[in-house]
Amino acid sequence: MDFKAYVRNHLPPLVITREPEIVDELAQHLSDLYAEGRSLGLEHDAAIARAVAALPKHADDFARSLESASRALPALIADRWRAKDDGLPLERPARWAALADLRRDARYAVRMLARTPGFTFVVILTLALGIGANAVIFSAVDAVLLRSAPVADAEDVVSVYTTSSTGGDQFSTSSFPDYADLRSAGVFRDVAVFASIPLILDSGGVNEALPGELVSGNYFDVLGVRIAPGRNFSTEEDRPGSRQRVVILSHATWQRRFNGDPSIVGRTLSLNGQSYMVVGVTPEGFTSPLLGRAPEMWAPSALQPELRPPSAGLRRSLGHSNLLDQRGLRWLNMVARLQPGSTPGNTSGVVNSIAERLQRTYPDSNRGRRFTVVPIGEAPACVPRRVRCSGC
Amino acid sequence: MAPQNELKRGSAELMILAALEARSRHGYEIAKLIDDRSGGVLRFHVASLYPMLYRMERREWIEGKWVEKAGQRRRRYYTLTREGRKVLGEQRASWQELLVALQRVTGISTPE
Numbered sequence A: 001m002d003f004k005a006y007v008r009n010h011l012p013p014l015v016i017t018r019e020p021e022i023v024d025e026l027a028q029h030l031s032d033l034y035a036e037g038r039s040l041g042l043e044h045d046a047a048i049a050r051a052v053a054a055l056p057k058h059a060d061d062f063a064r065s066l067e068s069a070s071r072a073l074p075a076l077i078a079d080r081w082r083a084k085d086d087g088l089p090l091e092r093p094a095r096w097a098a099l100a101d102l103r104r105d106a107r108y109a110v111r112m113l114a115r116t117p118g119f120t121f122v123v124i125l126t127l128a129l130g131i132g133a134n135a136v137i138f139s140a141v142d143a144v145l146l147r148s149a150p151v152a153d154a155e156d157v158v159s160v161y162t163t164s165s166t167g168g169d170q171f172s173t174s175s176f177p178d179y180a181d182l183r184s185a186g187v188f189r190d191v192a193v194f195a196s197i198p199l200i201l202d203s204g205g206v207n208e209a210l211p212g213e214l215v216s217g218n219y220f221d222v223l224g225v226r227i228a229p230g231r232n233f234s235t236e237e238d239r240p241g242s243r244q245r246v247v248i249l250s251h252a253t254w255q256r257r258f259n260g261d262p263s264i265v266g267r268t269l270s271l272n273g274q275s276y277m278v279v280g281v282t283p284e285g286f287t288s289p290l291l292g293r294a295p296e297m298w299a300p301s302a303l304q305p306e307l308r309p310p311s312a313g314l315r316r317s318l319g320h321s322n323l324l325d326q327r328g329l330r331w332l333n334m335v336a337r338l339q340p341g342s343t344p345g346n347t348s349g350v351v352n353s354i355a356e357r358l359q360r361t362y363p364d365s366n367r368g369r370r371f372t373v374v375p376i377g378e379a380p381a382c383v384p385r386r387v388r389c390s391g392c
Numbered sequence B: 001m002a003p004q005n006e007l008k009r010g011s012a013e014l015m016i017l018a019a020l021e022a023r024s025r026h027g028y029e030i031a032k033l034i035d036d037r038s039g040g041v042l043r044f045h046v047a048s049l050y051p052m053l054y055r056m057e058r059r060e061w062i063e064g065k066w067v068e069k070a071g072q073r074r075r076r077y078y079t080l081t082r083e084g085r086k087v088l089g090e091q092r093a094s095w096q097e098l099l100v101a102l103q104r105v106t107g108i109s110t111p112e
Helices: A004-010 A019-039 A044-052 A059-070 A075-085 A095-115 A117-146 A176-185 A219-223 A251-258 A301-307 A312-318 A344-361 B003-019 B027-037 B046-058 B082-106
Strands: A157-162 A190-203 A206-215 A246-249 A268-271 A274-281 A297-300 A333-337 A371-375 B062-067 B075-080
Touching: A004 A019, A019 A044, A019 B027, A019 B046, A019 B075, A059 B046, A095 A117, A157 A344, A176 A190, A176 A333, A176 A344, A190 A219, A190 A297, A190 A301, A206 A301, A219 A333, A246 A251, A297 A301, A344 A371, B003 B027, B003 B046, B003 B082, B027 B046, B027 B075, B046 B062, B075 B082
Parallel strands: A206 A297, A246 A274
Antiparallel strands: A157 A333, A157 A371, A190 A206, A190 A268, A190 A333, A246 A297, A268 A274, B062 B075
């Protein structure tokens, strides 16, 4: 008498690899009970009823119990749990005991895999395909998005981050005064900053939101991006306090919104309710050193008070809208071009000696803060969530 | 787990280990042997027998192997491992100690 189908129907599916073996074993047990019943003189139906009555009525509980037993915790842990439940003092296990447990688990895993070669093959194949696909996708992203950033001599360009005061976050944004000090120290060939800004473009009465970036005047020079047609921001336009409203357009925006109008330079656009003059266009393909960003326009950082004003609360507390003189407000991403022959590794030491000087000079805002220097293609700056404005 | 349940589980484990001391047996045989030896007083139900066997197997006290015999369906036989034999010795000693103590305290006597 075969009870396999009965057991299979009675039990809910077990989420363990040895499920077929358990079904077989329980079915065999019922067959033995049936044979016993027959040997005791029971009729066929009565013997079947006697056998199947051996299976618990609460099949879900039984299935959970079978699953849990098949996946039981290593003995050492189970013993500790029991001791804890019983209120017994726990002994600290010796190191070798934990290792023995690990060895036993590994042996058990190997034995179980060896017993189910089909399942093992599928697991290995799945892992191999998963790892392979992951490597291929990363290689493609690395090649297409990171290495091919339209930046001149990209291997010399690095991202520079400020660490959190506790050192927990190595990749935090920076303040404008810290940037200015780092730039004037001359450790890098040059340093630039940028931050995202929302822009509203008024095109003939239709308002449209588009992504923009506020950048230091040397931003495109640091990245080796040549502006054409037009020009880069002038020194005067980049000077803090300047109110010269100018923007540089992305090549894509120039083509899409203005049909590649050759007379775009010098034209005036209505942005955020104010008139801005277009002074240049970036080369085709340039977007941002941050993966996933595609700003349509760039404006000089001197325009921060009107293009990236602080929150109302912060403005009340500061008494003004200028963030460029606030050392404790870190809202900017930094990029830098290394000196010839320098590497991120050998630059970090010098950069952090400056960080230590800043810590001593400005303990209120810079206590515990250091700088992290990483190649631009390998920087977590590629993750847009890193771009945030702390405190505003 | 309450101490009472722990006591029950401990005794069940001891019974299974003892049932496998002489030779390998399959699940039904183990239950039958315990039933017979205890005169029907101690009975293992399927609901508790197999989870316990799997747990003991996981702890490497016993080892289960499928055995095929001519004209029969394959069966899973459980054998005592070296670790299981050691545990059996330890459990026997501690139960012996407990029974002696119980006798002294309660006056229960075991039939010779």
